[in-house]
Amino acid sequence: MKLSEAWHLSRIPYGEVAYKSIIQTRSGMWWGSFGRNDPDGESRGDVEMAERALVIAKVDKLVVGVVSTITSIIPFASAFTQPPPPKLMIPISLSLAIAFSFIMLYAVQTLSSFVGAESSALLSTLPLTMDDFALITLLSFVRSVDYMAVGSIVSQAALVAYLTTSLPATLLMLVASSMNVVFAVSIALLFSRLFYRNLLGGGRSKVNTALRLVFLLAWGLLVMGAGILFSIAWYVMPNLEKALLSLDSNPVLPILFPFSAGMTIASPIYPQATLSETLAFAALAGYVALAAVAGRWSLGMTRRMSQGTGFRIARERAEEFFVKVRSPLFGYVMKDLRISSRNPATAFFYALPAFEAVIVSLLMMGREMLRASTILVATTMGGVVSLFMPLGLLNAEGMGLEYTKTLPVKIGRIVKSKALISTATYVPVPLALLGMALLKSLTSPLAILIPFVTISSIASASIVEIRLFLGFVAKRRVDTLIHDLGRLMAGVIIALIPEIAYVMTYLMSADHVSAILVMGGAAAAELAMASYLLQQT
Amino acid sequence: MTTPLVEASGLVKLYGSVQALAGLDLQVMPGEIYGLLGPNGAGKTTAIKILTGLVEPTSGWAKVAGFDPTRDPIMAKSEIGYVAENPILYESLSPRDFFEFVASIRKIDQSAANQMVTQLAEAFDMSQFFDSPIATLSMGMKQKVALIASLFHQPSVLLLDEPLNGLDARSSHIVKDLISLHAQRGGAVLFSTHIMEVAEHVCTRIGIIYRGRVISEGTFDQLRSKTGGKGETLEEVFLKLTNEEAEVADTIKALREGFYRDEIK
Numbered sequence: 001m002k003l004s005e006a007w008h009l010s011r012i013p014y015g016e017v018a019y020k021s022i023i024q025t026r027s028g029m030w031w032g033s034f035g036r037n038d039p040d041g042e043s044r045g046d047v048e049m050a051e052r053a054l055v056i057a058k059v060d061k062l063v064v065g066v067v068s069t070i071t072s073i074i075p076f077a078s079a080f081t082q083p084p085p086p087k088l089m090i091p092i093s094l095s096l097a098i099a100f101s102f103i104m105l106y107a108v109q110t111l112s113s114f115v116g117a118e119s120s121a122l123l124s125t126l127p128l129t130m131d132d133f134a135l136i137t138l139l140s141f142v143r144s145v146d147y148m149a150v151g152s153i154v155s156q157a158a159l160v161a162y163l164t165t166s167l168p169a170t171l172l173m174l175v176a177s178s179m180n181v182v183f184a185v186s187i188a189l190l191f192s193r194l195f196y197r198n199l200l201g202g203g204r205s206k207v208n209t210a211l212r213l214v215f216l217l218a219w220g221l222l223v224m225g226a227g228i229l230f231s232i233a234w235y236v237m238p239n240l241e242k243a244l245l246s247l248d249s250n251p252v253l254p255i256l257f258p259f260s261a262g263m264t265i266a267s268p269i270y271p272q273a274t275l276s277e278t279l280a281f282a283a284l285a286g287y288v289a290l291a292a293v294a295g296r297w298s299l300g301m302t303r304r305m306s307q308g309t310g311f312r313i314a315r316e317r318a319e320e321f322f323v324k325v326r327s328p329l330f331g332y333v334m335k336d337l338r339i340s341s342r343n344p345a346t347a348f349f350y351a352l353p354a355f356e357a358v359i360v361s362l363l364m365m366g367r368e369m370l371r372a373s374t375i376l377v378a379t380t381m382g383g384v385v386s387l388f389m390p391l392g393l394l395n396a397e398g399m400g401l402e403y404t405k406t407l408p409v410k411i412g413r414i415v416k417s418k419a420l421i422s423t424a425t426y427v428p429v430p431l432a433l434l435g436m437a438l439l440k441s442l443t444s445p446l447a448i449l450i451p452f453v454t455i456s457s458i459a460s461a462s463i464v465e466i467r468l469f470l471g472f473v474a475k476r477r478v479d480t481l482i483h484d485l486g487r488l489m490a491g492v493i494i495a496l497i498p499e500i501a502y503v504m505t506y507l508m509s510a511d512h513v514s515a516i517l518v519m520g521g522a523a524a525a526e527l528a529m530a531s532y533l534l535q536q537t
Numbered sequence: 538m539t540t541p542l543v544e545a546s547g548l549v550k551l552y553g554s555v556q557a558l559a560g561l562d563l564q565v566m567p568g569e570i571y572g573l574l575g576p577n578g579a580g581k582t583t584a585i586k587i588l589t590g591l592v593e594p595t596s597g598w599a600k601v602a603g604f605d606p607t608r609d610p611i612m613a614k615s616e617i618g619y620v621a622e623n624p625i626l627y628e629s630l631s632p633r634d635f636f637e638f639v640a641s642i643r644k645i646d647q648s649a650a651n652q653m654v655t656q657l658a659e660a661f662d663m664s665q666f667f668d669s670p671i672a673t674l675s676m677g678m679k680q681k682v683a684l685i686a687s688l689f690h691q692p693s694v695l696l697l698d699e700p701l702n703g704l705d706a707r708s709s710h711i712v713k714d715l716i717s718l719h720a721q722r723g724g725a726v727l728f729s730t731h732i733m734e735v736a737e738h739v740c741t742r743i744g745i746i747y748r749g750r751v752i753s754e755g756t757f758d759q760l761r762s763k764t765g766g767k768g769e770t771l772e773e774v775f776l777k778l779t780n781e782e783a784e785v786a787d788t789i790k791a792l793r794e795g796f797y798r799d800e801i802k
Contacts, residue, residue, distance in 0.1 A: 407614060
């Protein structure tokens with residue numbers, strides 16, 4: 001079968017994947033509004049839903065593709081302003097790393113729908129050879145990252161061509177960018193395979209739970225790694241520059257992808273024939289071979305997954321049927337914790353605030369004294385990240401929310417459950433800051449209360465955010481997006497009000513005691529209002 | 538006078554321009570097993586969803602165990618055990634996790650929950666699947682999970698939408714027996730099915746739903762007497778009551794002529 005023909009046919013399983021992925025993650029907000037009926041939503045047929053899901057998938061892909069392309073070309077900006085030749089290896093390496101992170105992370109988001117055999121069920125009934133079937137299935141997966149892949153490959157090659165006017169360098173960049181995509185897709189497949197193999201194994205053994213935790217932490221690390229590259233590329237770059245400029249004394253970096261690629265691509269224009277360049281070139285040749293192996297593995301893995309044989313389902317025979325009955329609230333909390341931590345698309349939300357706290361702590365390590373302003377900034381960073389948790393928890397509900405609607409459960413209980421979890425994910429932030437405060441001296445001892453008072457405002461913000469999410473039924477994708485952002489902003493504003501109150505009071509009185517009292521008052525008032533809102537639901 | 542456990546009056550449901558229910562009336566008394574039969578798209582699932590409180594009627598009212606599912610959904614849902622046509626459960630939970638969640642929400646006593654789950658899980662032979670994610674279970678096994686979750690709080694009303702979907706013979710037999718036991722204990726059962734034999738043997742009363750309203754109801758014998766045919770099966774009675782008998786005969790004739798023209802000649 002021709003590649004173009006396979007590409008065309010891959011639209012069918014991809015459509016199914018996109019549909020399932022969006023239905024699963026969007027049902028809570030889309031037509032699953034809790035506590036009220038949506039006559040228009042109910043009238044939507046499956047066909048309309050499927051068509052809409054495909055449009056949404058395209059828009060999602062396009063937005064992420066544009067963002068990832070722009071982000072991955074940012075490192076090249078320095079090459080326009082500071083043209084010394086060896087520095088081109090830094091933008092190339094960073095650009096490849098950023099594109100890799102985006103493609104891999106986005107690929108994992110779609111894999112929860114891809115791992116089943118259902119997406120290829122229709123194709124499997126057609127008279128196709130196994131190779132054609134596997135190729136179509138792999139291409140359907142590639143479709144989910146095609147905009148990002150094309151965006152990164154074309155932009156990186158075009159920039160290298162423009163900056164170097166060298167054909168070998170441009171061709172090498174094309175090869176490296178393509179390899180980058182293959183590695184990202186393969187690692188996404190590998191990660192999802194490990195995650196699902198552990199998950200599908202079931203059972204309640206502590207080893208399995210611990211393994212899931214390890215995957216969760218690994219996932220959080222990956223996300224944070226991408227976040228660092230995305231948000232503070234300019235902070236990372238100077239350090240990388242230093243490291244790369246002393247390559248001769250560091251034999252490890254030249255053999256690591258993407259540094260090997262960066263160095264090799266830069267070398268045709270400015271050949272220095274150093275040991276590092278020779279090492280980098282040799283390493284890149286090795287990576288080309290590795291990419292070929294990874295591609296073949298992905299093809300085989302995709303084939304097994306589409307046939308439903310990618311994961312061995314181990315069943316442990318239950319010796320007893322004991323079920324632990326909790327209070328309704330904690331029953332809901334346990335359910336939320338379980339479903340959200342078992343979905344790779346939402347699991348990483350748990351790790352974010354904790355990692356944020358670690359990064360904040362690392363940033364503070366170099367400081368002699370902890371100022372109130374530093375603690376305020378760190379608290380805000382951790383708090384804002386925690387406020388993504390409600391969205392993650394609601395997305396994790398997925399289609400299961402349909403079942404919950406049949407149970408005698410009030411909206412207030414659902415809101416409380418999710419607000420409790422969101423608030424709990426923020427708690428590592430004040431604890432990390434307290435740890436730092438024990439190591440460093442504070443300009444004002446009262447300032448350490450700021451992150452603890454913020455626990456209350458995070459709880460209030462979570463309550464309002466979740467209530468807003470549950471009460472709204474969007475009719476169009478644009479509405480959904482606007483309202484998602486609106487709800488998140490409402491949460492952020494609520495979380496920030498007590499901190500703003502602290503700053504304003506301190507600026508007017510220059511007194512930390514008054515500032516913390518006003519902050520505490522604002523947080524208490526917010527909590528009272530949020531509790532009232534909760535009672536009204 | 539005995540109060541019906543399930544009651545619906547003049548239920549109308551519009552989905553845009555499509556009328557799913559057109560004034561449905563029905564009553565299910567304590568101890569009754571009421572079978573709702575109707576062709577595809579007749580409004581069976583919509584009727585059950587309104588009774589469960591999942592869908593709000595455009596007009597008319599419904600009561601379950603004395604509670605309006607729209608106005609008093611928490612109380613109504615406390616009295617209902619519901620199984621959907623295609624049960625949508627939390628796929629990443631295991632049956633054990635799922636039962637823990639449902640038992641906690643329904644505030645079931647710890648020992649009662651364990652006794653009920655143990656008995657039902659053993660009856661449905663679930664030991665091998667009890668700790669596996671629901672996503673990995675077969676359709677029949679998912680149906681068993683949904684059935685257990687609908688039963689173990691001992692509801693007064695069972696609303697079952699095609700409850701035997703995907704079940705093996707052994708499990709079907711057990712479910713039918715559980716339904717009968719539930720009715721014997723004074724509970725009410727409303728279930729929709731396409732399997733005429735099941736309705737014929739399990740239901741104490743049958744309602745034929747057609748184009749959004751109950752066009753005929755009664756015991757099997759009463760329905761048969763309405764069509765005037767002695768010895769007719771429920772399928773034949775059903776086709777007559779829904780005026781589909783002639784249409785079905787014409788369709789079969791057309792298909793025979795289309796597909797098997799050569800053989801017929």
